[in-house]
Amino acid sequence: MKIGIVCYPTFGGSGVMATELGMALANKGHEVHFITYNQPVRLDFISHNLHFHEVMLEEYPLFQYQPYELALSTKMVEVVKQYNLEVLHVHYAIPHAYAAYMAKKMLKEKGIKVKVVTTLHGTDITLVGSHPSYKTAAEFSINKSDEVTAVSNSLREDTLRLFSIEKDIKVVYNFIDTVKYDIADQEECMRSAVANPDEKILTHVSNFRPVKRVLDVVKVFHQVQQNIPAKLLMVGDGPERSKAEVLAKELGVYDKILFLGNSNEVAKLLCYSDVFLLPSAAESFGLAALEAMAANTAVISTNAGGLPEVNVHGETGFLSDVGDVEDMANNTLKILENDATLLGFKQRAKAHTKQFSLDKILPQYENIYQTAFS
Numbered sequence: 001m002k003i004g005i006v007c008y009p010t011f012g013g014s015g016v017m018a019t020e021l022g023m024a025l026a027n028k029g030h031e032v033h034f035i036t037y038n039q040p041v042r043l044d045f046i047s048h049n050l051h052f053h054e055v056m057l058e059e060y061p062l063f064q065y066q067p068y069e070l071a072l073s074t075k076m077v078e079v080v081k082q083y084n085l086e087v088l089h090v091h092y093a094i095p096h097a098y099a100a101y102m103a104k105k106m107l108k109e110k111g112i113k114v115k116v117v118t119t120l121h122g123t124d125i126t127l128v129g130s131h132p133s134y135k136t137a138a139e140f141s142i143n144k145s146d147e148v149t150a151v152s153n154s155l156r157e158d159t160l161r162l163f164s165i166e167k168d169i170k171v172v173y174n175f176i177d178t179v180k181y182d183i184a185d186q187e188e189c190m191r192s193a194v195a196n197p198d199e200k201i202l203t204h205v206s207n208f209r210p211v212k213r214v215l216d217v218v219k220v221f222h223q224v225q226q227n228i229p230a231k232l233l234m235v236g237d238g239p240e241r242s243k244a245e246v247l248a249k250e251l252g253v254y255d256k257i258l259f260l261g262n263s264n265e266v267a268k269l270l271c272y273s274d275v276f277l278l279p280s281a282a283e284s285f286g287l288a289a290l291e292a293m294a295a296n297t298a299v300i301s302t303n304a305g306g307l308p309e310v311n312v313h314g315e316t317g318f319l320s321d322v323g324d325v326e327d328m329a330n331n332t333l334k335i336l337e338n339d340a341t342l343l344g345f346k347q348r349a350k351a352h353t354k355q356f357s358l359d360k361i362l363p364q365y366e367n368i369y370q371t372a373f374s
């Protein structure tokens with residue numbers, strides 16, 4: 001099929017997922033066109049059937065805010081017309097589903113049909129979309145999509161609770177290309193580059209927004225390293241990073257934490273990891289946790305949103321209430337108490353990712369495109 005993919009091209013989970021999906025579809029022979037304001041960060045190849053179209057914004061002094069939706073819907077119309085796209089798959093409802101609806105209407109005026117598939121990712125529903133400034137337009141554009149998917153049962157339920165939804169919302173879990181994470185046993189995974197042989201390695205990867213509660217990551221680590229020699233890798237960047245650095249200094253653990261910033265090589269960093277910390281206040285799915293599990297890492301997370309659908313309590317890691325730093329630290333120590341226990345958690349975490357593998361999830365999206373188009 002000929003598919004347009006619209007997403008945020010940044011380090012957020014929705015952009016990562018959309019990019020991985022587009023590349024996988026292209027690998028399977030579909031013609032894929034990314035329509036975004038920058039080349040997606042994880043887009044690591046362009047080929048005859050994988051294209052990128054940049055949405056250009058005209059800066060004009062009159063505008064306090066640039067009208068991005070206008071530029072995006074105009075670009076969608078252009079690309080659909082030029083390449084005869086059959087489906088526009090938009091990731092993150094705001095403003096992508098709204099812009100896609102407008103593009104579809106404009107195309108209809110010219111006798112061109114395109115179907116819109118909207119995938120809800122989380123904050124587009126739970127934080128941003130339900131805000132009174134956006135709710136009416138978000139609800140409208142979700143209802144006007146031809147097909148709607150959510151990345152977990154939890155997000156589906158949140159959407160039905162927060163909005164008046166007339167469409168069926170299908171759950172299609174996020175996926176992972178497990179092969180990309182099979183580098184733990186390879187030579188390039190040199191734990192000695194980041195830790196001493198007796199130290200365990202804890203990792204956190206996120207966009208360091210308040211919802212990720214990165215200060216809890218530092219607090220949990222502070223308690224853990226009092227009992228077990230350990231290092232913490234903090235991967236990513238965002239508004240809470242400097243607060244986390246200040247707290248680490250106050251708690252006297254700054255020299256045991258590596259703040260690594262954003263990385264395109266998350267799989268390589270995760271291969272060092274023993275335990276992944278994700279103490280989020282809200283999380284529709286927790287793609288970062290799934291990536292960690294694929295890299296043989298046990299997960300300590302909260303029980304917020306869709307996290308229990310990914311991280312199985314007592315099997316792949318542990319779940320705690322939001323903010324319960326004590327419980328998260330104790331659970332981390334349980335996992336790290338001896339090598340055999342740690343190995344068991346790591347192996348079960350890795351095994352659990354099979355149900356989120358690319359070959360299971362990709363056909364579900366292909367079916368949805370077919371249904372939308374038929």
Ligand code: GMT
Pocket residue numbers: 011012013014015017092121122123124151174207209211282283284285286287288305
């Ligand atoms: O977590 C973020 O702030 C980024 C956000 C996004 O849309 O880019 O992530 C959301 O989508 C991811 C991919 O589906 C999910 O794995 C994350 O759980 C979800 N984040 C939240 O719900 C907070």
